[in-house]
Each structure stands twice: as structure tokens, then as C-alpha cells.
Amino acid sequence: MKTARIDRRDFMKSSAILAGLAAAGRLPLLGAEPEIGSSIDAATGPAAVKPIRAHLTGFTPASDGQAARENYALTYDIVHWENGLRKGTQRGNSVVGSLAITRRRGNGRVQYDVEQHTRFGGVDNVIEAQIVCAPDDFNALRSWQIRTYGVPLSGDQVPLSEITETGENSAGQIQVKDGDHRYGFTASHPVVSQWTVPDFLARRGSADTSVTFDLLQDLSLFKANQTLIFDGTVEVAVKDGQTVQMDTYAQTGEGVLPVHYLLDEQRRPQLITNSLVSWALTDIS
Numbered sequence: 001m002k003t004a005r006i007d008r009r010d011f012m013k014s015s016a017i018l019a020g021l022a023a024a025g026r027l028p029l030l031g032a033e034p035e036i037g038s039s040i041d042a043a044t045g046p047a048a049v050k051p052i053r054a055h056l057t058g059f060t061p062a063s064d065g066q067a068a069r070e071n072y073a074l075t076y077d078i079v080h081w082e083n084g085l086r087k088g089t090q091r092g093n094s095v096v097g098s099l100a101i102t103r104r105r106g107n108g109r110v111q112y113d114v115e116q117h118t119r120f121g122g123v124d125n126v127i128e129a130q131i132v133c134a135p136d137d138f139n140a141l142r143s144w145q146i147r148t149y150g151v152p153l154s155g156d157q158v159p160l161s162e163i164t165e166t167g168e169n170s171a172g173q174i175q176v177k178d179g180d181h182r183y184g185f186t187a188s189h190p191v192v193s194q195w196t197v198p199d200f201l202a203r204r205g206s207a208d209t210s211v212t213f214d215l216l217q218d219l220s221l222f223k224a225n226q227t228l229i230f231d232g233t234v235e236v237a238v239k240d241g242q243t244v245q246m247d248t249y250a251q252t253g254e255g256v257l258p259v260h261y262l263l264d265e266q267r268r269p270q271l272i273t274n275s276l277v278s279w280a281l282t283d284i285s
Contacts, residue, residue, distance in 0.1 A: 046234040048248045048260035052271060052278045055079045055093035059238045061270050065284035070105040074198070074269070076279035078118055096120065099279060101195050110139050114195050118277075123158075124151040129219060131193060137204050138213060140190040143168040146219045167219060176220065185222040187214040194218075194259075197228070198269035201249055201261055206230065209249060215256070226253030236262065236271075246270060 049056060055077075065072060078097035097118035104111050114129040129146040133139035143166070150161035167176040172187040190213045192200070201209070209230045215223040231250040235243045244264055251259040262271040272279040 046236065046248070048231065048234065048250075048262060048273055049236055049271065051081045051273045051275055052079055052093060052280065055095075055278075055280060056236065056238050059280055061238060061244055061264060062268060062281045062284050066266060066268070071103060073100065073102045073283075073285050074281060075100050075283040076272075077282055078116070079278045079280050081276050081278070096277075097125075099195075101198075103199060105135060108135060109133065109142065110135050112139075112193075112195060122153050126151065127218070129195070131196070131219070133196060136190075138190040138192055138200055138211075139196045141167075141169045141192060141196075141216060141219075144193075144219050165220065167216075169216075174216065174222065185216075187222075188224065189214045189226075191216055197251070198261060198272065201228075201263055202267045202269055205247065205249060205261075205263060205267070207247075215253070221255075223253060223255040226251055226256065231260065234262075244270070 076099040077095045078099055079093050080096040082092055082094055097116065099116045100114070102113040104113075110133040112129075112131040112133065114127065114131065116127040118125045125148070127146065127148050129144060131144040132142045134142055145164070145166045147162070147164045149163070150158045152158065163178060165176055165178045167174065169187070169191050172191070174185040174187060174191065176183055192213050193216055200211075207230050209228060211228050213226050213228070215226045217223055228249055228251045231248040233245060233247050236246050237243050246262040246264055249261040249263075251261070257275045259272065259274045261269060262273070263269050268281065268284060270281045
């Protein structure tokens with residue numbers, strides 16, 4: 001368990017380093033492409049959809065169901081941005097996994113069940129989480145359990161890859177436990193996870209949105225002082241030459257590259273884009 005835990009922490013640190021390089025323009029992200037003038041142009045489309053624009057040519061927005069209900073389920077494709085493999089080839093996207101978020105409210109709390117799969121290097125990396133939140137606007141975190149593990153192509157789970165953590169947030173004091181190992185953080189703002197932010201926007205998002213929160217990414221990595229603001233309305237080109245009008249919201253803060261949330265006129269969170277990895281809604285029920 002100790003070896004797996006260190007590997008996971010090291011991976012998180014390396015991810016933060018990559019994020020810093022990308023922000024400095026030293027990684028070939030779409031947001032770092034040289035352009036003249038506005039980032040909104042006929043060639044690349046709105047800045048918010050640059051990391052996913054190749055995927056959008058085959059994307060049909062989910063049209064059934066509403067997100068702003070007490071109980072619902074969202075299913076997303078996890079879309080990876082890829083550089084051209086050879087000089088002259090086009091950059092594109094590939095679907096590398098799936099994400100299912102189920103929300104239920106009752107007994108004075110909100111519960112989220114999360115199951116996420118991403119496949120890189122022939123390994124299915126799985127996250128399973130149960131999150132209990134306060135029934136407030138943010139669905140601020142109260143307690144949670146998260147299990148992560150890897151399954152290679154052979155189908156046999158890698159024993160050392162499994163990590164199970166539990167955590168709780170009491171008045172901004174965050175405590176996380178993994179067996180005998182414990183660590184914690186102190187928050188100054190409501191604490192949320194990346195899997196609960198879309199619900200806030202589906203319910204409370206508007207042209208006046210400007211809020212601050214602290215993020216517990218993957219329920220393990222604390223990133224303070226995140227801001228979320230309305231970033232305008234854009235026309236997004238999707239499959240068969242259709243266009244969909246979407247409201248965009250931008251999240252910035254410590255330790256993150258900008259995250260964009262795009263919601264349609266029915267307040268469905270259709271797209272969440274974030275440099276190399278984005279989410280595209282496939283079903284809502």
C-alpha cells in the first residue's frame with residue numbers, strides 16, 4: 001500500500017509540473033497555439049472548445065432530461081487531446097474513457113456516486129467514489145470514500161494499484177485517511193470536487209455568476225481559491241453542421257489550468273474542457 005500511495009502522490013506532483021509548463025507555453029496544448037488577434041475565430045472556434053474541437057464534429061448534445069432536478073444521472077465521454085504524430089498531421093481527439101455521476105437528495109443531504117474509467121498505456125484506471133454533501137448551493141463536501149485501482153488488458157487487477165481513502169470536512173478542516181496514514185488541509189471557502197461543480201451551474205449559473213470555492217480534486221489534492229465566473233454565450237458547431245448556443249463559465253485558481261463549463265439553453269452541462277482531458281455529455285436521465 002505504501003508503494004502505491006507514493007506512486008499516486010508522485011503522479012499528482014508530475015501533473016502539477018505539466019500544468020505549469022503548459023501555462024508557460026512549453027507544452028503543445030491547443031491553448032498555447034500561436035494566433036493573431038482574438039482566440040475566437042473561424043479557424044479554431046471559441047477558446048472554450050479548442051481542446052475538444054475535433055471531437056465536436058461527431059458530437060450530438062444530449063437532449064433528454066434536465067440536470068436541475070434533485071435526482072439525476074450524467075454520463076460523459078472522457079476525451080483526450082492528441083498532438084499530430086508526424087509533421088503535417090492534424091491534431092485531434094480520442095475517447096479514452098467514461099464518467100458516470102449520479103446525484104440523489106434526501107434526509108438532509110445530497111449524495112453523489114461517481115464511477116470513472118480512463119485507459120492509458122493499456123491499463124484501465126478506475127475511480128469509484130461515494131460523496132456526501134450539504135444540501136446547499138455548492139453541495140459542499142461533508143464526507144466521502146474513494147477507491148482507485150488499475151486493471152491491465154489481462155483483466156486481473158494490479159494489487160498494489162488499489163488505494164481506498166475516506167475523508168471528512170468539518171468547518172473547513174479536512175481530514176483524509178488511508179489505513180494508518182492520515183493527512184489534512186484547512187479550507188477558507190466552501191469545499192467541492194470537480195464532479196459536483198456542474199450541478200452548481202445547472203442550478204445557479206447565470207450571467208451574474210462570480211463565486212469562490214476551494215477544490216479537493218479527486219478527493220485527495222487540495223487546490224485553494226478557485227473562482228468561477230460567467231464567460232459569455234457562444235455558438236458551438238457540432239455534428240452535421242448544426243450549432244448549439246451555450247453559456248460558458250470559466251474556472252481559474254491555484255494549481256489549475258482554466259476549466260470551461262458549457263451549458264445549453266436547458267442548463268444541461270454538455271461540455272467541460274480542460275487542456276488535455278475534457279468531458280462530453282452522452283446521456284442524462
